[in-house]
Amino acid sequence: MTDLEAIGKTCFALHARMTARLLSRTYEAALRPLGLKLPQFGILGAIGHGTTASETVLAERLGLERTTLVRNLKVLTQNGWIEPISDKGRGLRHRLTPAGQALLEAAIPLWQQAQSQLENRLMDVEGDEARRAMRALRKASYPP
Template identity: 40%
Template sequence: MTTGDDAEHGMQSTDNEAPRCYGMQVRMTSRSLSRLYSKAMAPHGIEITEFSLLATFSRKPTVNLTQLAETLDLERTTLVRNAKRLAQKGLIAPCTRTGSGKNYIITTAGKKKLNAALPSWQMVQDRIAAELAATGGTNIAQLLNNLRNIEKPD
């Protein structure tokens, strides 16, 4: 049953479903997409978070973790933990320090891993794009970007 107030605020419920808020919907969607990407990355021995970081490291000659955490809106401790995992796998390596924070570069093994995993990532991207196109949600990237910026003051 949906009340007028619930529907107005994006919350709906049916006899078989508890009310859900936008926050819950976003979290559920995020987990679902993360599982989809993780399945695609599993044969390559990396998680989607590691793939994303490798892609970031491949686009820049050196990456400062403090700056990267700010850019990606990640907790620095989470980023450091993921970077350590990549370094232990030999996919990135620490390099000369400049300023605050550690700098890393992608290794040859990291580039190979990224290139091997790229087609699997692209398949997931294509699957999501097709689903969005079929449901008229082709502007989802812009909408998500807008929502990410909602907490920032004008």
């Protein structure tokens, strides 16, 4: 019989999923007063940063399934926070509206507060060390 306890203690995927859910709850709670979800904050940030990539490229950069990105883009558009811009070819790109820019500016301090709270709770692990470990796991997870 397989040692299921050992698998539970060592499985990167299991630990990453548990960690991601808890981290998401922390950031979601911080952004909730603005009616903003964490993936939407990431999308607004990428668009606000000047990422004018196609939806497919934007999804890859943000680590989102394309369907998840498209669903969130629809919500952001319906709320008047982003608008599509015409592009050569078939790709669709977006830009922040003034309301989207204002929302992003209001969300950043809330994100910073959640980020600081997590950094302070890390205890024996440096924030940069934790981020390096997560990047290494992402890199190791890409197909060869």
